[in-house]
Amino acid sequence: xxxxxxxxxxxxxxxxxxxxxxxxxxxxxxxxxxxxxxxxxxxxxxxxxxxxxxxxxxxxxxxxxxxxxxxxxxxxxxxxxxxxxxxxxxxxxxxxxxxxxxxxxxxxxxxxxxxxxxxxxxxxxxxxxxxxxxxxxxxxxxxxxxxxxxxxxxxxxxxxxxxxxxxxxxxxxxxxxxxxxxxxxxxxxxxxxxxxxxxxxxxxxxxxxxxxxxxxxxxxxxxxxxxxxxxxxxxxxxxxxxxxxxxxxxxxxxxxxxxxxxxxxxxxxxxxxxxxxxxxxxxxxxxxxxxxxxxxxxxxxxxxxxxxxxxxxxxxxxxxxxxxxxxxxxxxxxxxxxxxxxxxxxxxxxxxxxxxxxxxxxxxxxxxxxxxxxxxxxxxxxxxxxxxxxxxxxxxxxxxxxxxxxxxxxxxxxxxxxxxxxxxxxxxxxxxxxxxxxxxxxxxxxxxxxxxxxxxxxx
Amino acid sequence: xxxxxxxxxxxxxxxxxxxxxxxxxxxxxxxxxxxxxxxxxxxxxxxxxxxxxxxxxxxxxxxxxxxxxxxxxxxxxxxxxxxxxxxxxxxxxxxxxxxxxxxxxxxxxxxxxxxxxxxxxxxxxxxxxxxxxxxxxxxxxxxxxxxxxxxxxxxxxxxxxxxxxxxxxxxxxxxxxxxxxxxxxxxxxxxxxxxxxxxxxxxxxxxxxxxxxxxxxxxxxxxxxxxxxxxxxxxxxxxxxxxxxxxxxxxxxxxxxxxxxxxx
Amino acid sequence: xxxxxxxxxxxxxxxxxxxxxxxxxxxxxxxxxxxxxxxxxxxxxxxxxxxxxxxxxxxxxxxxxxxxxxxxxxxxxxxxxxxxxxxxxxxxxxxxxxxxxxxxxxxxxxxxxxxxxxxxxxxxxxxxxxxxxxxxxxxxxxxxxxxxxxxxxxxxxxxxxxxxxxxxxxxxxxxxxxxxxxxxxxxxxxxxxxxxxxxxxxxxxxxxxxxxxxxxxxxxxxxxxxxxxxxxxxxxxxxxxxxxxxxxxxxxxxxxxxxx
Numbered sequence: 001x002x003x004x005x006x007x008x009x010x011x012x013x014x015x016x017x018x019x020x021x022x023x024x025x026x027x028x029x030x031x032x033x034x035x036x037x038x039x040x041x042x043x044x045x046x047x048x049x050x051x052x053x054x055x056x057x058x059x060x061x062x063x064x065x066x067x068x069x070x071x072x073x074x075x076x077x078x079x080x081x082x083x084x085x086x087x088x089x090x091x092x093x094x095x096x097x098x099x100x101x102x103x104x105x106x107x108x109x110x111x112x113x114x115x116x117x118x119x120x121x122x123x124x125x126x127x128x129x130x131x132x133x134x135x136x137x138x139x140x141x142x143x144x145x146x147x148x149x150x151x152x153x154x155x156x157x158x159x160x161x162x163x164x165x166x167x168x169x170x171x172x173x174x175x176x177x178x179x180x181x182x183x184x185x186x187x188x189x190x191x192x193x194x195x196x197x198x199x200x201x202x203x204x205x206x207x208x209x210x211x212x213x214x215x216x217x218x219x220x221x222x223x224x225x226x227x228x229x230x231x232x233x234x235x236x237x238x239x240x241x242x243x244x245x246x247x248x249x250x251x252x253x254x255x256x257x258x259x260x261x262x263x264x265x266x267x268x269x270x271x272x273x274x275x276x277x278x279x280x281x282x283x284x285x286x287x288x289x290x291x292x293x294x295x296x297x298x299x300x301x302x303x304x305x306x307x308x309x310x311x312x313x314x315x316x317x318x319x320x321x322x323x324x325x326x327x328x329x330x331x332x333x334x335x336x337x338x339x340x341x342x343x344x345x346x347x348x349x350x351x352x353x354x355x356x357x358x359x360x361x362x363x364x365x366x367x368x369x370x371x372x373x374x375x376x377x378x379x380x381x382x383x384x385x386x387x388x389x390x391x392x393x394x395x396x397x398x399x400x401x402x403x404x405x406x407x408x409x410x411x412x413x414x415x416x417x418x419x420x421x422x423x424x425x426x427x428x429x430x431x432x433x434x435x436x437x438x439x440x441x442x443x444x445x446x447x448x449x450x451x452x453x454x455x456x457x458x459x
Numbered sequence: 460x461x462x463x464x465x466x467x468x469x470x471x472x473x474x475x476x477x478x479x480x481x482x483x484x485x486x487x488x489x490x491x492x493x494x495x496x497x498x499x500x501x502x503x504x505x506x507x508x509x510x511x512x513x514x515x516x517x518x519x520x521x522x523x524x525x526x527x528x529x530x531x532x533x534x535x536x537x538x539x540x541x542x543x544x545x546x547x548x549x550x551x552x553x554x555x556x557x558x559x560x561x562x563x564x565x566x567x568x569x570x571x572x573x574x575x576x577x578x579x580x581x582x583x584x585x586x587x588x589x590x591x592x593x594x595x596x597x598x599x600x601x602x603x604x605x606x607x608x609x610x611x612x613x614x615x616x617x618x619x620x621x622x623x624x625x626x627x628x629x630x631x632x633x634x635x636x637x638x639x640x641x642x643x644x645x646x647x648x649x650x651x652x653x654x655x656x657x658x659x660x661x662x663x664x665x666x667x668x669x670x671x672x673x674x675x676x677x678x679x680x681x682x683x684x685x686x687x688x689x690x691x692x693x694x695x696x697x698x699x700x701x702x703x704x705x706x707x708x709x710x711x712x713x714x715x716x717x718x719x720x721x722x723x
Numbered sequence: 724x725x726x727x728x729x730x731x732x733x734x735x736x737x738x739x740x741x742x743x744x745x746x747x748x749x750x751x752x753x754x755x756x757x758x759x760x761x762x763x764x765x766x767x768x769x770x771x772x773x774x775x776x777x778x779x780x781x782x783x784x785x786x787x788x789x790x791x792x793x794x795x796x797x798x799x800x801x802x803x804x805x806x807x808x809x810x811x812x813x814x815x816x817x818x819x820x821x822x823x824x825x826x827x828x829x830x831x832x833x834x835x836x837x838x839x840x841x842x843x844x845x846x847x848x849x850x851x852x853x854x855x856x857x858x859x860x861x862x863x864x865x866x867x868x869x870x871x872x873x874x875x876x877x878x879x880x881x882x883x884x885x886x887x888x889x890x891x892x893x894x895x896x897x898x899x900x901x902x903x904x905x906x907x908x909x910x911x912x913x914x915x916x917x918x919x920x921x922x923x924x925x926x927x928x929x930x931x932x933x934x935x936x937x938x939x940x941x942x943x944x945x946x947x948x949x950x951x952x953x954x955x956x957x958x959x960x961x962x963x964x965x966x967x968x969x970x971x972x973x974x975x976x977x978x979x980x981x982x983x
Contacts, residue, residue, distance in 0.1 A: 055623050075626040076635075082627045088620035092642040101638075102628035153628065467812040474803055475821055478859060481836030484843050497843040540737055547734025559734055562741040565749070570920030570963065572937050576944055576956050577748030580755055583949070600744040603737070661829040663923070668944070679831050686835055686927055699832050710824050 005064075006031040006157060006189050007052070012061035014047055018428075021047045023213040025061070029157075029191065030206075034183050036192045038200040039210035040236065045193045046161060048210075052191065053082045053159050065156065081150035082159040086166060087142045089134040095121075095145050096130035102153040120148035123182065140171045147182065157189045164199065176202055197237045201225065209233050230345055231413055231420075234276040241282075241319050243416045245275035245344065253344055256416060257315035258293045260337060264344040274345045279308070279320040281341035284333055291334035295319070297327045311335070317416035352394070352432055356387035356456060364456065368427045369404045373454035385456040391420065391434035393453030396445045403446020407431070409439045423447065482703055489696035496691070506697045519694070522681040525591070526660050529677065533598035534655040540599065541606025542648050546640070548607065549614040566601040567608075574601060575668030582669065589671025597669040598659045605658065606651030613647035650713050657709050660702070678702065752960075755953035768954035778939055778955070785936035786962070789918040792857040793865075796914045797907065799858070800865035804906075805899075807866075808873035819870065825863050833860055834924045841928075848930050856928045857918055864913040872906025873899070908970040916963050 007029040014022040021044045029035050037045040050056045052063055054075030062069045070078055081102070089098050099120055103113045121127050124144035134142060143163060150158055163179075164172045180203055183190050194200055200207050201221040209216040209224060209232075217229045228234035231242050245255035247267040253260055255275045267273060285291055295311035298318075307326040311319055311333065327333055356366040358379050363370050366387055379385070400406035407425040414420075421439060423431045431447065439445070485496075489507070493500045548559050566574060578597045582589050617640070625635035663679035670680060678698070685692050759765045772778055806812045807819050825833065837856040841848055876899070884898045922937030936959060943952035 053623075053627060055626075075623070076629050076631055080627075082624070084618075084620040084624055086618055086620065088618045088624040090621060090624070090639055090642075091618075092639075101625070101630075105629045105634065149628065464812050467806040467809075471803055471806055471813065471818050474799065474862075475818065478822075478825060478862065481833065481840040481859065484840050485836050488839070488843075495842075496839045497845070540740065543733050544737030546730050547732065547737065550731040551734055552731075555731070555734075559738050559741065562738075562745055565741075565745050568916075568967075570916055570959070572920045572922055572940060573752070573956055573960060574748075576940065576952065577752045578744065579944065580751040580949065580953060581744070581748040584751055596744060600740070603740070607737075663829060663831045667941075679829060682835065683831055683923060686831075686838075691835065691839075695835075699835070702829070702832065706829075707824060711820070714820055714823075 004031045005029065006066060007191075008062075008064040008067075009048075009052075010062045010064065012048070012051065012058050012063065014044075014051065014056065014059050021213050022051075022058075025213075025215060027208060027215060027218055029189060032187055032189055033205040034180075034190045034192065034203060035206045035208065036194060036200040036204040037208050037210060038194060038197060038236075039216075040195055043210040044213040045195075045210050049082075049159050049161055049191060049193045052157075053080060054078050079156045080159060081153050081155035082161065083143075083146050083150050083163045085162045087146040089142055089145055089149070091133075091135055093134070094130070095126070095132050095134060095137070098134060098145055099149045099152050101149065106153075116152050117148075120152045123151070123185070124148045124178075139167050140175060143167065143175060147179075151182070151186060151188070155188065157191060158186075160190060160192045162194055163192075165194075165196075172199070179203065201237070209236065211236075227343055228276060228345070230348055231274055231276075232411075234343070234345070235413055239279050239320060239322070241277045241279060241416060242413050243275045243277070243317070245273045247271045247273050247344065251339075253342060256293065256313050256317040256319070258313075260292060260342055261339040262342040262344055263339050264342075267344065267346070272347050272350055274347055276343040276345065277319075277337055277341060279322040280306070281337060282319060282321045283336055283338075284321075284323060284325070284327070285336055286334070288334065290336050292336040294332060294334055297329050297331045297333060300326050300329055302326070318414075319416060349432060351391060352387075352389040354387045354389065354429075356385050356454070358383045358385065362451075364454070367405055367425060367429050367431075371404070371449060371454060372451045373456065374451065375456060376458070379456075384459060386459055388455045388457060389431075389449060389453050391432050393449060394423075394431055394433040395448040395450065396421075396423070396433060396435060396437065396439065397448060398446070400444050400446045403448045405447040407445055407447055409441055409443045409445060412439065412441060482700075485696050486700045486703075489700045492693065494693055496696070506694055510694050510697050510701075518676065519681060519692070519698075522676040522678050523698075525675065526678040529591070529595055529598060530656045530659040533595055533602050533659045534652045536595075536599045537602035537606050537655040538648055538652045541603040541651055542610050542644065544603070545607045545610035545614060545644070545647075549611065563604045563607055566604050571662070571664030572668075575665040578665065579668040588673070589669055590673045590675050593669045593671065594666055594675065594677070597665050598662065601662070601665060602655035602658050605654045606648070609651035609654060610644050610647040613644040617643050653709050653713050657706055661706065752953045752956055755950050756957045757954075758950055760950060768951050769958075771951060772954060772958065781934055781939050782936050782958070784933075785919055788853065788857065788935065789915050791854060792861060792918045793911055793914045795854070795858045796862050796865040797911065800862055800910065801869055801907070804866045804869035804873055807870050808876075822863055822866050822870075830860055830921070831923065831927075834927050838927055848928055849932060850929070852928045853925055853933055856924060857921070860921075860924065861914045861918060864917070865910040868909040868913060869903060869906040872903050876902055912967060912970045915966050919962060920959055 005028040009025055009027055012022055012025040013020070025044075025048060037048060039045050047056060051058050051071075054070070054073065058071055061071075063071045065078070065080075090101065093101065096117055099117045100113050103116060108116075117130070118127070121130060124147055126141065126144050126148065129137070129141070129145075134145060137145065146163070160179075164175050167175060176199060179190075192200075192203060201224075204221055206218065207221055207224050208218050211232050217224055217233050219227075224233065224237055228237060228240075234240045234242055243255045245253050247253050247264070247269070248259065249269045250265040250267075251262055253262045253264070253273065253275060293313055293315070295313045297309055297311050299310045301308050303322075306322045306324055309321045309323065309327060311321060313319060321335075354366050356364040356371075358375055358381055359365050359370055360375075360381060362375055363372055364375065364385070364387065365371070373387075395403075397403045405425050405427075407423045409421055410424040410430070411422040412419055418434050418436050419439065421433045421435060423433055423445065425431065425447065488496050488499070490502055490504065491499050492503045492505050544559075548556060548563075551559060569577075575597075578593070578600070579589075582593050587593055621639055621643075622635055625639040626632070630638060660678065662677075663683065666677050667680055667683070670676070676684070682691075682695055682699070685695060756768055757764055757766070759767055803822065807822070834856055837852065837859055838848065841852050846852070880898050880902065881894050884894045889897060920937050921935065922941045925933055925935040925938060936955070940952050940955045940959065943949075943955060
């Protein structure tokens with residue numbers, strides 16, 4: 001057992017009602033590191049943090065602090081302190097008494113309290129503010145007091161729950177730098193929760209990307225950005241072109257109907273994959289020898305530092321490119337991608353796989369509805385089959401009541417020439433759909449599957 | 460535009476004049492000794508003197524005493540019960556919360572006469588001798604909802620994390636409650652107390668039905684009995700003026716407090 | 724297991740208190756209304772009501788007085804509420820407080836004050852005095868909820884209406900008035916409810932010449948006719964219930980009734 005793990009989280013699970021918010025979470029945190037739990041809202045990151053702090057009891061699993069399970073210890077006995085999202089300063093106490101709150105409870109002598117509070121105020125650049133009422137402080141100042149209030153107790157770990165979310169952009173950038181500086185000075189382990197990927201990349205030693213209660217990827221900011229393990233991470237961190245591809249053999253991949261050299265090996269031959277190319281990694285060239293494919297610029301927007309362009313490739317795909325030099329709309333350009341910059345990922349799935357029960361000679365029941373489809377002749381009612389439904393065979397309808405099922409667009413990815421959607425049905429099942437129609441996250445849709453889209457396979 | 464404003468102001472103040480005229484008349488005629496209201500027999504403070512020197516009926520004196528003691532006691536009990544309940548209700552969820560909130564609304568929505576009769580029937584059925592205790596219970600039952608209603612907003616305004624923050628900083632649950640929650644709901648508790656006191660000393664209908672026939676009177680029931688006998692005891696004029704001023708003062712205090720917190 | 728702190732049990736004593744002193748008493752009313760003196764279940768109390776022309780008449784007359792009072796309060800109160808919520812017509816909040824304060828002053832004292840006013844003016848006590856006294860008593864209950872709704876109304880609605888070409892008259896008729904309806908509804912409820920249930924007020928204002936339904940109930944209870952009294956109380960509750968449903972629920976009472 002490596003002794004520099006300050007926190008070790010083992011098989012942690014938590015459900016609220018029917019909803020599983022954390023599903024078998026495992027990871028460890030090294031002493032003194034700045035670790036960030038990153039994910040969209042509802043991914044379980046805050047629940048995880050609150051379990052570490054002790055406000056929520058886990059259903060299953062352990063939280064080890066320096067090797068000892070603390071999941072049974074109440075929050076007021078844990079040597080951890082939290083900086084809350086909206087600061088949670090005590091409005092009836094002034095700045096000094098807010099910071100001294102924890103020390104007074106520990107019955108630290110007043111002389112020492114004064115020394116420590118003053119030291120903390122200095123550290124967060126809030127000297128001279130000790131008599132101020134907390135209501136009279138700006139958001140940034142309240143934030144500093146909240147940090148000082150937590151750190152003055154010398155916690156073993158500092159937990160920060162989206163501490164900068166309520167600040168404006170400029171203030172947020174300044175505070176990021178200060179946080180990093182405080183972390184360096186104090187040498188305390190920081191666990192930081194945020195949904196802001198840029199913030200996570202700036203601050204962290206290690207990032208834990210979460211989605212839907214599961215850890216998607218753990219790594220340094222560089223790892224996560226350059227080598228996302230799946231479409232979710234690629235899409236969530238930074239901008240990216242996510243495309244359907246095919247591994248031809250080791251170090252050779254095909255996508256957008258062109259073939260490229262790459263550095264990935266071990267996928268096998270002729271295997272469907274997903275390919276991620278960052279927009280800044282597609283280069284313009286004037287040299288026909290370097291050109292791998294041609295495209296026409298269809299939009300060009302100035303983004304401050306760089307230009308963001310969308311191009312239509314000669315093979316009918318749409319790609320995003322970022323470059324310092326603009327190209328006029330309508331220009332035909334030559335493009336190439338370095339083998340290093342092509343990130344190949346295993347496909348998470350290639351079709352919907354569901355369980356279907358035979359109802360009669362041409363109907364099955366699945367997803368809580370009955371569907372017409374071709375049923376093998378030797379099957380009888382009640383038999384259970386595996387149903388395979390290709391992504392493009394699921395029809396989405398504008399009006400919920402027009403479909404056999406209704407659901408909500410839960411997640412979407414643009415894959416260069418079509419959208420790949422995750423649909424959450426009202427029953428809570430997931431369906432994946434490829435479509436050319438434009439939908440937004442949260443749209444309510446009707447769902448229909450034609451008989452020829454359902455293929456039954458005996459289990 | 461000017462003319463509009465003048466007209467609007469005129470309307471408001473005319474309406475206010477109409478509304479306050481009766482009280483003003485009583486206040487004016489509290490400074491004269493005439494038996495029949497409307498006769499002015501010269502300025503005199505004698506009615507006030509009679510009132511405060513205790514040379515009025517001993518029954519009026521005991522009515523005043525009862526009103527005050529019931530007011531204070533019911534305000535105290537209501538504030539304690541209502542504040543604890545508010546914290547509980549704030550933490551309740553779902554059906555239980557709706558049920559308690561619904562029941563809490565009933566005394567405020569129910570007409571006084573129904574509340575009075577209902578409690579009367581309860582006390583009769585329970586075989587309780589009606590008197591001081593039943594009046595007190597009745598008053599607590601219609602005052603407490605207002606305490607809950609005054610404390611609840613303070614809990615809702617509170618950052619939900621402050622309690623957790625206190626625990627996080629090492630406070631045990633009871634310490635967090637005393638040091639963090641209580642100071643924040645205190646203004647609501649004080650408003651609730653004053654409100655309960657006002658409601659209690661003002662109540663007439665519920666008291667009338669629950670006071671029994673052992674001779675217990677509060678100010679309202681005394682005035683009612685007196686008025687029914689035909690013609691008010693002259694001393695009631697200064698008394699009503701004083702009661703009006705006291706209630707007015709308490710209400711101004713509450714409103715001022717509310718205004719101040721709103722500005723913050 | 725780390726105990727997640729839950730204080731919802733703190734509601735328990737009050738919940739029991741409410742059951743005992745709020746719910747149970749109402750159940751008692753129900754029980755008494757459907758029982759005779761000996762305690763057996765019966766509809767006789769309600770039959771008796773319909774067979775007593777005097778009581779039916781009092782009941783209908785009370786509704787009439789309550790409707791008149793409510794309409795007068797609305798006619799007088801709406802303009803006042805509108806003026807107070809309109810910053811170009813009225814800047815001070817003193818008037819608001821002055822209008823609200825009487826809500827909390829003992830109705831009996833206010834009624835006796837009205838009697839004193841009529842005596843002072845040598846005006847006869849009777850139906851006129853009764854209606855004046857009622858309006859005087861309940862006007863604040865109409866003004867306050869309407870004022871509250873108007874005051875909380877987003878000013879950008881009227882600006883948007885003006886922007887779209889509505890004249891001041893149209894702004895009022897098409898935007899302000901419809902949006903203030905919830906306030907009007909709860910105002911109507913808050914006036915109608917106490918007017919229909921008041922007692923003592925009428926006796927004092929009319930020298931016992933006019934009797935309202937509240938007094939009928941009180942007299943029956945006082946003279947030991949508990950079952951009949953309870954039945955009459957239930958009839959009154961029914962009327963109030965119907966009004967509540969028609970005026971769109973009690974949400975606003977909870978918000979507005981508290982003063983704070």
